[in-house]
């Protein structure tokens with residue numbers, strides 16, 4: 538009896554324990570859900586535009602502008618006026634309409650690509666093709682210590698500072714005072730704090746802190762990478778070596794090959810290894826869509842001679858000739874296919890029954906030709922129906938051709954200079 542009671546007690550205890558575990562689990566679930574919700578809210582809030590944020594007003598790939606959102610501020614383009622007060626509270630990525638509601642722009646969060654595309658050019662700048670290559674080739678990553686000169690318009694500086702994140706540091710040197718000030722503003726406006734902009738002529742004074750001048754924390758042989766984009770970079774390579782750690786990367790950017798030769802020679806003298814020079818070429822492609830006129834319109838002499846109509850079409854005569862040629866080729870190809878089909882059919886038929894008499898084969902042949910002629914007649918009839926009663930030659934087929942194609946530029950764009958890399962040992 539006592540044993541039974543003990544067993545019952547143990548069972549009840551186990552049940553209570555299970556219940557407690559279950560309620561603990563559901564409490565955890567609720568807590569997790571709450572955390573998730575508040576994370577979502579945080580995310581939503583951080584995606585909400587407020588005063589002081591930088592926003593890219595995006596009209597098209599060739600027309601965008603970055604502004605800091607301020608009271609009474611506005612963005613204006615050919616479509617109208619967009620007040621900053623309307624932008625506050627909207628989400629990054631959202632589109633907003635002008636007052637007439639007949640045009641809109643997108644509100645984008647600045648990223649390194651958009652920053653490079655929209656920042657004020659105080660100097661020649663580095664573009665994304667070079668920037669991305671430089672960053673990966675120099676192994677710049679979160680936590681890296683990077684030294685750069687000159688700051689220029691802070692295009693490269695922006696990408697570097699964002700890549701190295703809070704745990705890294707960028708020391709960027711510029712001898713033009715206004716540009717140094719602008720560089721610091723451009724980086725600070727992006728909410729970055731991991732940088733020092735130092736107003737300095739690096740050819741004369743190098744990169745190390747000078748007693749009595751601006752204080753910053755760069756130590757000898759501590760930098761993971763040094764990037765030089767200034768006239769006569771070869772004169773700054775000794776200074777670069779002073780701050781680079783062993784295994785650190787150096788890159789000299791030069792617009793002409795004479796400088797490249799001097800940079801590489803100086804790197805060799807300074808015992809850099811793996812010296813290579815790269816030119817990064819960017820070749821953008823465009824996707825286009827076009828609707829061409831029918832072959833009938835193209836070949837109709839009235840149409841050709843009627844300049845007004847031709848202007849409406851907007852295609853030049855050469856283009857029209859090309860279309861006409863394409864269409865004729867298309868028809869010829871179709872006809873050829875039909876012939877091939879016919880031959881194949883004949884081959885099959887012959888293969889299946891070798892005993893078939895010549896008479897039967899001739900009949901099949903005749904039938905095939907008849908089918909082909911029927912098809913052509915049908916095609917002609919269709920054309921006549923569409924274009925009035927006047928019979929038109931077989932190759933003139935009224936149709937609207939929609940063509941999607943991508944076109945590359947005739948000139949290769951993107952060359953701004955040569956990148957010479959070396960590793961410090």
Ligand SMILES: C[S@@+](CC[C@H](N)C(=O)[O-])C[C@H]1O[C@@H](n2cnc3c(N)ncnc32)[C@H](O)[C@@H]1O
Pocket residue numbers: 660661662663686687688689690691692693694710711712713716737738739740741766767768
């Ligand atoms: C072509 S810009 C750099 C552009 C920059 N890489 C960018 O992406 O925006 C060259 C800059 O180097 C600066 N510079 C030239 N000689 C210098 C020197 N000896 N020390 C420091 N900066 C110098 C110039 O004032 C100029 O702003």
